[in-house]
Amino acid sequence: MYVTNSCITWKKKTTRHLSCMTEPPNKTSKHTHTVTHRESKKMGEPDDFPLFETKLAKGRILFKLYAASMAMGICLICVYRATHTPEKGKTGRYLWIGLFMAELWFTLYWLITQLVRWNPVTHHTFKEKLSHRYENMLPGVDIFVCTADPVIEPPLMVINTVLSMMAYDYPPEKLNIYVSDDGGSELMFYALLEASRFSKHWVPFCKRYKIEPRSPSAYFAHASPINNEWSSIKNKYEEMRKRIDDTTSLGKVTEEMRKEHKGFQEWVLGSNKNDHQAIIQILIDQRDPEARDTQGKSLPGLVYVAREKRREWHHNFKAGAMNALIRVSSKISNNPIILNVDCDMYSNNSESIRDAMCFFMDEKRSEKIAFVQFPQYHDNLTKNDIYSNALMVINDVEFGSLDSYGGCLYIGSGCFHRRDTLCGRIYSLDTKINNWEKQNHKEITESIDVIENECKILASCSYEHNTQWGKEMGVKYGCPVEDIITGLSIQCRGWRSVHLNPKRKAFLGLSPTTLLQTLIQTKRWSEGDFQIFLSQYCPLVFGHNKIPLRLQISYCCYLLWAANCWATLYYVSVPSYCLLAHISLFPKLSSYWFLPFAYVFVGKYAYSLGEFYWLGGTVRGWWNDQRMWLYRRLTSYLFGFCDVIFKSIGFTTSGFVITSKVSEEDALQRYNKEIMEFGATSPMFNILSTLALVNVLSFINGVKWVVMDSDINHFRELGIQMVLCGLIILINIPLYEGMFFRKDNGSMPSSVTFQSTILAVLFCAIAIM
Numbered sequence: 001m002y003v004t005n006s007c008i009t010w011k012k013k014t015t016r017h018l019s020c021m022t023e024p025p026n027k028t029s030k031h032t033h034t035v036t037h038r039e040s041k042k043m044g045e046p047d048d049f050p051l052f053e054t055k056l057a058k059g060r061i062l063f064k065l066y067a068a069s070m071a072m073g074i075c076l077i078c079v080y081r082a083t084h085t086p087e088k089g090k091t092g093r094y095l096w097i098g099l100f101m102a103e104l105w106f107t108l109y110w111l112i113t114q115l116v117r118w119n120p121v122t123h124h125t126f127k128e129k130l131s132h133r134y135e136n137m138l139p140g141v142d143i144f145v146c147t148a149d150p151v152i153e154p155p156l157m158v159i160n161t162v163l164s165m166m167a168y169d170y171p172p173e174k175l176n177i178y179v180s181d182d183g184g185s186e187l188m189f190y191a192l193l194e195a196s197r198f199s200k201h202w203v204p205f206c207k208r209y210k211i212e213p214r215s216p217s218a219y220f221a222h223a224s225p226i227n228n229e230w231s232s233i234k235n236k237y238e239e240m241r242k243r244i245d246d247t248t249s250l251g252k253v254t255e256e257m258r259k260e261h262k263g264f265q266e267w268v269l270g271s272n273k274n275d276h277q278a279i280i281q282i283l284i285d286q287r288d289p290e291a292r293d294t295q296g297k298s299l300p301g302l303v304y305v306a307r308e309k310r311r312e313w314h315h316n317f318k319a320g321a322m323n324a325l326i327r328v329s330s331k332i333s334n335n336p337i338i339l340n341v342d343c344d345m346y347s348n349n350s351e352s353i354r355d356a357m358c359f360f361m362d363e364k365r366s367e368k369i370a371f372v373q374f375p376q377y378h379d380n381l382t383k384n385d386i387y388s389n390a391l392m393v394i395n396d397v398e399f400g401s402l403d404s405y406g407g408c409l410y411i412g413s414g415c416f417h418r419r420d421t422l423c424g425r426i427y428s429l430d431t432k433i434n435n436w437e438k439q440n441h442k443e444i445t446e447s448i449d450v451i452e453n454e455c456k457i458l459a460s461c462s463y464e465h466n467t468q469w470g471k472e473m474g475v476k477y478g479c480p481v482e483d484i485i486t487g488l489s490i491q492c493r494g495w496r497s498v499h500l501n502p503k504r505k506a507f508l509g510l511s512p513t514t515l516l517q518t519l520i521q522t523k524r525w526s527e528g529d530f531q532i533f534l535s536q537y538c539p540l541v542f543g544h545n546k547i548p549l550r551l552q553i554s555y556c557c558y559l560l561w562a563a564n565c566w567a568t569l570y571y572v573s574v575p576s577y578c579l580l581a582h583i584s585l586f587p588k589l590s591s592y593w594f595l596p597f598a599y600v601f602v603g604k605y606a607y608s609l610g611e612f613y614w615l616g617g618t619v620r621g622w623w624n625d626q627r628m629w630l631y632r633r634l635t636s637y638l639f640g641f642c643d644v645i646f647k648s649i650g651f652t653t654s655g656f657v658i659t660s661k662v663s664e665e666d667a668l669q670r671y672n673k674e675i676m677e678f679g680a681t682s683p684m685f686n687i688l689s690t691l692a693l694v695n696v697l698s699f700i701n702g703v704k705w706v707v708m709d710s711d712i713n714h715f716r717e718l719g720i721q722m723v724l725c726g727l728i729i730l731i732n733i734p735l736y737e738g739m740f741f742r743k744d745n746g747s748m749p750s751s752v753t754f755q756s757t758i759l760a761v762l763f764c765a766i767a768i769m
């Protein structure tokens with residue numbers, strides 16, 4: 001264990017390394033040739049030329065000017081609020097104060113978000129240099145793929161991810177793939193066995209034709225035939241796919257197939273997801289001379305791991321799975337770099353390992369780097385990203401800024417870690433860590449059965465009892481976002497991290513395809529994040545003197561997601577309530593005070609539209625993003641917030657609702673047509689529909705005054721509230737359609753519509769009374 005030393009300070013100088021290099025990367029050269037080496041030598045390039053460069057984003061001055069002008073607008077709004085508060089005893093005084101508090105919250109949060117956008121940097125790697133300097137010394141990589149349920153994470157999808165990882169452009173003898181199956185399913189094991197056979201054809205094929213992406217299903221979905229070999233590989237894949245599909249739909253492995261591998265013995269007594277012994281099967285043993293591809297070359301190692309599960313033990317979800325893999329892999333290959341991916345996140349770029357190595361092997365600047373995080377992108381998004389799952393601004397802007405403050409977050413998938421830092425090592429200046437050759441690969445002599453049995457002990461429930469696993473060692477326990485809290489504690493041990501976003505996306509996964517699933521996923525994140533904020537790991541306390549203040553505050557941008565719910569809830573309900581009750585909360589349209597409100601409003605949305613468009617989104621996509629912004633805050637964040645509070649007083653316990661990676665045929669069709677999916681009862685929908693209806697009723701009431709009573713004064717006084725109401729209605733159009741106009745299975749259940757209508761009418765009745 002590495003946890004010995006405790007005082008770490010963050011050297012300011014090292015938090016920002018910006019090299020100002022002019023030489024463009026040599027894009028055309030292929031890195032595996034020694035020719036390039038000689039060529040570059042000829043040009044007189046020194047051997048310690050950095051392996052990556054860092055650039056500041058453009059347009060920062062413009063952004064800063066914009067932020068300053070917005071800050072002025074916001075200040076004026078606060079002045080207005082403070083100076084125009086209704087006197088004691090007047091109606092609406094408390095509602096006004098409440099609105100002021102909501103605005104103060106928005107202001108605080110806005111300040112944090114500006115920090116997170118202040119200074120984005122991007123990195124660029126020089127892989128050809130890595131290759132000619134270190135091709136023979138590249139460190140080994142253990143790749144962890146986590147899966148948990150063969151029904152919502154189909155084995156076929158998982159093995160596509162595995163195959164894409166096996167085909168990385170990296171020496172195969174230096175790769176080992178570990179699949180953790182928390183579903184403990186023989187269907188998964190069977191699919192993996194099939195994959196281990198197919199890989200013998202697939203890996204050499206990928207390398208010979210340099211194809212991308214290297215997930216067979218993603219590749220064949222778009223590729224056109226090259227030659228006979230291509231067609232034969234495709235046929236092999238289709239046959240395998242059919243066998244796996246048939247087995248999956250049958251729900252069990254046939255007797256014939258069982259005979260093909262000793263591993264199936266583990267399931268002889270049946271299988272139970274929550275109660276079974278540890279199962280470790282080495283499917284491709286790299287020491288085995290038979291384990292070669294069709295060209296006679298080595299293959300990456302492949303290991304199936306289902307850690308022991310017993311009902312009386314808490315298994316700590318993905319964090320527990322990761323820690324079991326860390327231990328099992330340390331017994332088998334013990335490679336110094338660990339890449340971990342979710343089972344749906346296939347590799348879309350065969351050079352990602354080399355990209356990451358440019359950071360770990362750079363002579364001057366690699367020392368402090370603990371992990372390299374790639375963004376999470378999805379390949380099942382529709383054109384206008386109806387559920388706003390692309391997270392473009394986070395991936396392309398915010399994480400770049402965090403990087404410049406000393407470290408991007410660890411977000412659980414697509415991340416390369418040093419094994420030792422993940423296991424709790426503290427950064428210290430005197431340990432030289434870059435001796436990769438020495439750390440490389442484990443030589444084992446025991447037979448496969450002996451190793452498998454030893455690994456079973458490492459993957460048993462009781463192994464971690466009374467140890468530091470889940471605390472100081474490995475991935476942390478007790479938090480639905482194990483990734484964020486683990487990354488934070490690595491940074492607090494003195495390390496920094498890198499956010500790398502190459503042009504060709506490194507990983508592509510699946511995002512939720514229904515509204516409810518999206519909201520539930522966001523709930524898990526916001527809940528976990530907020531839990532960290534309230535715990536001893538709050539970056540402002542835990543990170544004090546360990547990570548830069550700017551990074552501490554940036555963390556809060558995410559950790560406080562959940563806390564946004566109250567101000568937002570207030571803003572979409574109280575102004576409408578006051579519109580009904582005839583209480584004015586904003587300046588008159590004819591007053592000068594109207595201007596800062598208008599400026600801040602227009603400025604904010606114009607900026608966000610511009611940013612969204614510039615990052616490659618569509619205008620419709622932006623509009624959808626605004627809707628989801630609202631829905632997440634009104635439901636996910638609210639439920640996340642409440643659950644953290646309930647948990648802290650012992651009412652509920654933490655869970656991990658796995659996001660489904662499959663959907664019903666008709667629901668999928670609606671998703672592809674960008675029709676919003678409701679189709680289930682959930683208190684989240686009750687909240688959304690009630691608020692949507694309240695706003696309609698209050699808007700109708702407002703219009704009635706203006707039109708029927710031709711009360712123009714009324715409009716002047718309550719104009720902003722009417723506009724607000726109107727906008728809320730516009731953004732909710734898909735919701736009204738789902739409630740009243742659609743008849744398909746994805747429409748709002750009538751019970752929800754009924755309950756919400758009653759609630760909304762009650763709410764309005766109270767306001768009018």
Ligand SMILES: O=c1ccn([C@@H]2O[C@H](COP(=O)(O)OP(=O)(O)O[C@H]3O[C@H](CO)[C@@H](O)[C@H](O)[C@H]3O)[C@@H](O)[C@H]2O)c(=O)[nH]1
Nearest residue numbers: 146147148182317318321342343411412413480481658659
């Ligand atoms: O008990 C469990 C639960 C989940 N998983 C795996 O964890 C991964 C992530 O689960 P998913 O339902 O897809 O969650 P997402 O919200 O998509 O995942 C994001 O958020 C998680 C934290 O909430 C991180 O762990 C993930 O890496 C990150 O991609 C999947 O591969 C699961 O198979 C397990 O191995 N065991």
Ligand SMILES: [Mn+2]
Nearest residue numbers: 342344510659
């Ligand atoms: Mn996922």
